[in-house]
Amino acid sequence: MNSSFQVIPLGVKGGLYESNLSAYMLAPVNSHNYVCLDAGTLYAGIERAIQHHVFNQPPASVLRTSIKAYLISHAHLDHVAGLIINSPADTNKNIYGTAFCLNNIQTHYFSWQTWANFGDKGINLH
Numbered sequence: 001m002n003s004s005f006q007v008i009p010l011g012v013k014g015g016l017y018e019s020n021l022s023a024y025m026l027a028p029v030n031s032h033n034y035v036c037l038d039a040g041t042l043y044a045g046i047e048r049a050i051q052h053h054v055f056n057q058p059p060a061s062v063l064r065t066s067i068k069a070y071l072i073s074h075a076h077l078d079h080v081a082g083l084i085i086n087s088p089a090d091t092n093k094n095i096y097g098t099a100f101c102l103n104n105i106q107t108h109y110f111s112w113q114t115w116a117n118f119g120d121k122g123i124n125l126h
Helices: 043-051 059-066 077-089 099-109
Strands: 005-011 023-028 034-039 067-071 094-096
Touching: 005 043, 034 077, 043 059, 043 077, 059 067, 059 077, 077 099, 094 099
Parallel strands: 034 067, 067 094
Antiparallel strands: 005 023, 023 034
């Protein structure tokens, strides 16, 4: 059986390059159902992919309909900044990671203290 995936890099660096932070879209070949492996950069990376003719729809549409879930390796900002910043414009999606990683995201980011909690778990202060 010959299985293969398409990988679309949205960001491949860290540190000072806020529009090029770790994020990759992964889907089986010929599918438009992606899992985003980390989400440091989303919107800017999707815009670059559109410029390179990877997608032929607006960035918001790719964000909302093509990315089906997120798999976060760890909760450092260079791996979750795009997920956090774009969450108000995104649709409900599962976020996968280790229990430690997900706890950090819930406790430190989507806490209503540093960012709104649009999820169904974690702190709800409003």
